[in-house]
Amino acid sequence: MSTCDESTYLGFDFSTQQLKAVVVNNNLNILQETVVQYDSDLPEFRTTSGVTVHKDGHTVTVPVLMLVKALDILLDRLKIAGVDFSKVAALSGTAQQHGSVYWQKGAYEKLQSLQPNRFLHDQLRNAFSLADSPTWQDSSTRMQCQELENVVGGPQKLAEITGSRAYERFTGPQIMNMYQTKRAVYNNTERISLISSFACSLFLGNYAPIDYADASGMNLMDLQTKEWSPEILQAVAPDVEAKLGTPVPSYTNIGPVSKFYVERFGFNPECRVIAFTGDNPASLIGMCLKKDDIAVSLGTSDTLFLCLSQPKVILDGHILSSPVDKDAYMVLLCFKNGSLTRERIRDTCAEGSWKLFNELLNSTPRGDFGNMGLYYDTQEIIPFVKGDYRRNKANVEVPRFSGKEIEVRAVVEGQFLAKRAHAEDLGFTLSKNTRILATGGASNNLDILQVLADVFNSSVYTLEASNSAMLGAAYQAKYGLMHQDISFADMTQNLPAPRLACTPSKDATEIYTPMVERYRAFIKTITNQG
Numbered sequence: 018m019s020t021c022d023e024s025t026y027l028g029f030d031f032s033t034q035q036l037k038a039v040v041v042n043n044n045l046n047i048l049q050e051t052v053v054q055y056d057s058d059l060p061e062f063r064t065t066s067g068v069t070v071h072k073d074g075h076t077v078t079v080p081v082l083m084l085v086k087a088l089d090i091l092l093d094r095l096k097i098a099g100v101d102f103s104k105v106a107a108l109s110g111t112a113q114q115h116g117s118v119y120w121q122k123g124a125y126e127k128l129q130s131l132q133p134n135r136f137l138h139d140q141l142r143n144a145f146s147l148a149d150s151p152t153w154q155d156s157s158t159r160m161q162c163q164e165l166e167n168v169v170g171g172p173q174k175l176a177e178i179t180g181s182r183a184y185e186r187f188t189g190p191q192i193m194n195m196y197q198t199k200r201a202v203y204n205n206t207e208r209i210s211l212i213s214s215f216a217c218s219l220f221l222g223n224y225a226p227i228d229y230a231d232a233s234g235m236n237l238m239d240l241q242t243k244e245w246s247p248e249i250l251q252a253v254a255p256d257v258e259a260k261l262g263t264p265v266p267s268y269t270n271i272g273p274v275s276k277f278y279v280e281r282f283g284f285n286p287e288c289r290v291i292a293f294t295g296d297n298p299a300s301l302i303g304m305c306l307k308k309d310d311i312a313v314s315l316g317t318s319d320t321l322f323l324c325l326s327q328p329k330v331i332l333d334g335h336i337l338s339s340p341v342d343k344d345a346y347m348v349l350l351c352f353k354n355g356s357l358t359r360e361r362i363r364d365t366c367a368e369g370s371w372k373l374f375n376e377l378l379n380s381t382p383r384g385d386f387g388n389m390g391l392y393y394d395t396q397e398i399i400p401f402v403k404g405d406y407r408r409n410k411a412n413v414e415v416p417r418f419s420g421k422e423i424e425v426r427a428v429v430e431g432q433f434l435a436k437r438a439h440a441e442d443l444g445f446t447l448s449k450n451t452r453i454l455a456t457g458g459a460s461n462n463l464d465i466l467q468v469l470a471d472v473f474n475s476s477v478y479t480l481e482a483s484n485s486a487m488l489g490a491a492y493q494a495k496y497g498l499m500h501q502d503i504s505f506a507d508m509t510q511n512l513p514a515p516r517l518a519c520t521p522s523k524d525a526t527e528i529y530t531p532m533v534e535r536y537r538a539f540i541k542t543i544t545n546q547g
C-alpha cells in the first residue's frame with residue numbers, strides 16, 4: 018500500500034495496566050485514541066494494576082489471554098469510534114519489556130487460520146503452554162541470574178556481551194527458570210515471544226520476530242553482532258534458539274496484516290505490520306529524543322533513558338540497541354517503584370486525592386527540612402532493596418516523619434534524587450543545554466514536575482500526549498514503511514517541539530546537589546555496602 022496524504026498509521030501499547038491505541042494521520046497528528054483498562058474492563062482475570070502478584074511475593078505474572086481479549090475489545094472500540102481501518106497504511110506496537118509468552122505446539126496453525134466471525138480470545142484459548150506469563154515485575158529468578166553470570170565469567174562480562182548484567186526480570190533468566198522448574202511447559206512450547214513480539218504475532222497471523230531493542234532486554238542477544246549469543250543460549254535451555262526465531266532491526270517491515278483483520282475489521286490487505294518493540298524504546302521514538310535530552314518516564318515503572326552513539330559497559334542499568342538506528346544505542350535505568358508507590362503515599366497521606374497530594378507537596382520547602390525518604394513497595398532494581406527507609410535532618414533513621422506533608426515531598430524527592438544520582442553515575446553531566454523530557458501518567462502533574470526540574474536543576478518539557486510509547490509505536494509504523502527513503506529525524510522534523518513545563522528554582526542546585534550525595538550514602542547503608 019503506497020503512502021499518501023490520506024494514509025493513517027496505528028500504534029498499540031500493551032503496557033502493564035492497560036492496552037492503548039492511537040491513530041495518527043500522514044503528518045503524525047493524533048486522530049483517535051482509545052484504551053482498555055485490564056483490571057476494570059476484564060475483571061474476570063482478577064488482576065491488580067494489570068498483574069497477579071503470587072504468594073511468594075516475587076513471582077508476578079500477566080494472564081496472556083487477558084491481553085488477547087483486551088485487543089478484541091480495543092479493536093471494537095476503535096471501530097465504534099469510527100476509525101476507517103482501510104486507510105491504515107501500517108501498524109506497529111509496543112509492550113512492557115522482558116515478559117515472555119509461551120506458544121503451545123500447534124499454535125502456529127491457529128494463528129494462520131483465524132476465523133473473522135469469532136473473537137481472537139475464543140480462537141487462541143488453547144494457544145499457550147503457559148497461561149500466566151512472567152512480567153518485568155517478577156523477581157523470582159535470582160538463582161538463574163547467578164548461573165548465567167557464572168557461565169560467561171561474571172556480571173561485567175555479561176554486561177559487555179548483552180548490555181546488562183543478569184537481572185531477575187530479564188527474559189534469559191526467566192526462560193532458564195521455565196526450563197528448570199516447568200519442564201513440561203518448556204517442552205510443549207514451539208515459540209517463545211516477548212510481549213511485544215507476541216502482540217505483533219496477533220496482527221501478523223504468524224510468529225513475529227523479536228526486534229533488536231527489546232531483544233537487548235533479555236540477557237541473550239550479543240549487542241555487537243545483534244545475534245543470540247550461542248554461549249548464553251546454551252546455558253539457558255536446550256534448543257531455545259529455534260523457539261526464539263532471529264532478531265530483526267526494530268523498524269523492520271515484516272509483512273501484510275493477517276486476513277483476519279481485513280475480513281473482520283476492514284483493514285486494507287496491503288496494510289503492513291512493522292516490528293513491535295519495548296515500551297521504553299518506543300518512548301524514545303515518541304519523544305524524538307535528541308543528543309542533550311534526558312527522558313524521564315513516570316509510569317508504573319519510572320525509567321530514565323538517553324541516546325548513545327556507542328555502547329558502554331554499565332552494571333547498574335542497561336544498554337539497548339536504538340529502536341530508530343540499528344547502529345546506535347540507548348541507556349536505560351529502570352526504577353520498579355514508580356506510580357504505584359506514589360499512589361500508595363497519596364492514599365495514606367492525602368486521602369487518595371492528587372489535589373491534596375499537590376497541596377501537601379507545595380506546603381513543604383525544597384529539601385523537605387532535611388528529611389529524606391526512600392520507598393520500595395516491591396523488590397527494587399536499583400538498588401536491590403525492598404521496604405521504606407526514612408532519615409531526618411541529622412541523618413538518623415526514623416520510623417516515620419512528623420507530618421504527612423513531609424512524607425509526600427519525601428517520596429517525590431527521593432525518587433528523583435535516585436534518578437539524578439544514577440544518571441550521573443552513568444557519566445551523564447548536567448549542562449545548560451540539558452532538557453528533561455517527561456512522559457508517562459505523572460507527567461501531567463506539574464507540581465511533581467517542578468520537583469523534577471529542581472532536583473535536576475534543568476528545565477522540564479512535556480509532549481502533546483503523555484503516552485510517548487503509544488505515539489512512538491504509531492511513528493514507528495510510518496518509519497517502518499519509509500526508513501529506506503528518509504531518516505527518522507527528517508520524518509519527524511515538523512512535529513510540535515516539546516512544551517516547556519517547569520524551570521528550576523534559583524536555589525535548586527544548592528539544595529539538591531548535597532542531597533544527591535546523601536542519597537548515595539543512604540543506599541550504601543541500606544544495601545549493607547556501607
Ligand SMILES: O=C(CO)[C@@H](O)[C@H](O)CF
Pocket residue numbers: 032033112113114115153186234295296297318319320349351
Ligand atoms: O522493566 C522495565 C524496563 O527495563 C519496565 O520499564 C517495563 O518495560 C515496564 F513495562
